[in-house]
Amino acid sequence: GENVEQHPSTLSVQEGDSAVIKCTYSDSASNYFPWYKQELGKGPQLIIDIRSNVGEKKDQRIAVTLNKTAKHFSLHITETQPEDSAVYFCAASLGSGTYKYIFGTGTRLKVLA
């Protein structure tokens, strides 16, 4: 079946440094790629998303890049802060006309003060 691989599973960075999380998807028909942040004891919250007709999208300190040819997409967080510490999930839509998503297995980000 289709899948999304996410790396690394854990990531520790110093406050102020950048963090990069990478995902690879298998369904060539995927056309929507959201990223979620999950804090302890809470549900995931969308932080940024990108559609297949765009190569990069930025929102303040957060950016996402998409390489459709390689089926890769990445989350970049610059100037990390302690409140960025959380678990981050990538996801990819299944097919071009379905309402289903495949999620990555998550990355636990720790920002060290």
Place this chain on the structure above:
Amino acid sequence: NAGVTQTPKFQVLKTGQSMTLQCAQDMNHEYMSWYRQDPGMGLRLIHYSVGAGITDQGEVPNGYNVSRSTTEDFPLRLLSAAPSQTSVYFCASARDSSRTEQYFGPGTRLTVT
């Protein structure tokens, strides 16, 4: 505007018992879905609904039933609980089934002994 609410927050069941996890949203969203989250496996789609009276299966539907009699509510039923259903369950809603932001509830932690 409470967003997506889930009850209960915690539940312990014995094998073979039945129960219903409740999910409600007050945003008049068409699309609602149920996920389970297990360690190291990300979020997996159980069932989803694109509107009142319309439901469909996700990635892991076995052992679960759903119905959507109103726009607001989307309960998940476990007819005969099994230890393999021990997990954290999240309900989510979206404005429609196109590629738009999904809003997640706070989750229900279920333990089946």
